[in-house]
Amino acid sequence: MNKKAIGYELIARDGEARSGTLRTRRGIIETPVFMPVGTLGTVKGTRFEALEAADLDARIILGNTYHLWLRPGAETISECGGLHRFIGWERALLTDSGGFQVWSLGALRKITEEGTEFRSHVDGSPRFLSPEVSMQVQAALGSDISMAFDECAPGNASHEVARESMLLTARWAERSRSRFCALQKEGMDTGRFRIGESQRSDADLSGAQALFGIIQGASHLDLRRESLQRTVEIGFDGYAIGGLSVGEEKSVMYSVVEEIAPLMPPESPRYLMGVGTPEDLVECVARGVDMFDCVLPTRNGRTGQAFTSRGRLNIKNAQWTRDPAPLDEQCACSVCRRHSRAYLRHLYMTGEMLASILLTHHNLAFFLDTMRRVRQAIRSGDFTRFRREFLEGVNSGVA
């Protein structure tokens, strides 16, 4: 019997929205799920205890191949027992392949068929990242879900440019899969459970790392469909939509998701990479997506913006100077239970690091709780109403 790396069981559907259970070698993840981003082996501004606490209860977080490869290096992490052991996190980890950095570090890299030449943003030294290198690094990190190495084209890429990029991504996907399988056979995956070790997920899983393929094609629906077909033909444990929220119109993002998500294999998890705002999450769940990640809750928290059930709140604004209310009256997180807007503003204005920590915590709580409520609504067949009321709320405006 051929055991799989992950299991996905659908529990309920409501329109295109679906809710299920994603089982990994490091725990069970209820979907739809939001995955906090932990690029450098830390969800910035957050302790792991907080991520595990009941008001967050994050089941899976991200790490980044490119960044961890530069510092501290794959070998270092491997020698430290893999990324889980290195950072002290026993729940699930997903690593991005570095494909996004091909886009975001645009000025510092050159793309060839073979791979991508980067100039390190840390010290300027030349680095070469390819599907093979990315797979090797991700095996050394030992993440539970790894991502194929893709090329993320700009959101406004022309059909011609987007097609070339999509085809390159498809060839890289093939190479990613091939190298991934070899590395698994060679036992390079530091996150693998050995015989005799307790595995927290069910016994029908293989204990191996999972690999997701990524669909590209910018805003062109025909390319997106072709990319989906090519990616599914190669065969992955799950499928991701990449290359969105990279400068295109929001309506474009929604129409791509609306077109593609329902065509993705229903028996596999569907991951929309890098998205998004709370509204985006709900809207894309409604279009059939199961998994999300985004830096917004952490980055915007650090830079003074809170997400609430009544929209965004800029803690820097003078109007909160004496406001005794919590960030969000409807939020049950430990920050909202304890601290006022006035205090949080004071912390931010005085440059105290606790401001970033507390705002980050609240934002993560809001994102994760929103997904909890999304799951509940889908499972109780009440998603349509939830969606309407949620969007009304976030558009109503704070204060």
Place this chain on the structure above:
RNA sequence: GCAGGGGUGGUCGAGUGGUUAAUGGCACCGGGCUGUAAACCCGGCGGGCUCACGCCCUACGUAGGUUCAAAUCCUACCCCCUGCA
């Protein structure tokens, strides 16, 4: 008392006759952030009028003066700092 140095917009501090409502930092006000080159970046920041180009006031300790023109030069006064008595 004598000798030096100095008083500039919320604040610190440039500027030492004309393109100066006055560089810059900070503070303050506002905006942005979507697989993290981000505890970051961008804008505003004397007052009034105008949709806008722009116009008008008020300002460089105080009061006079020189000059076409003064934060910048001269005189007097007030205050602060340092040294000597």
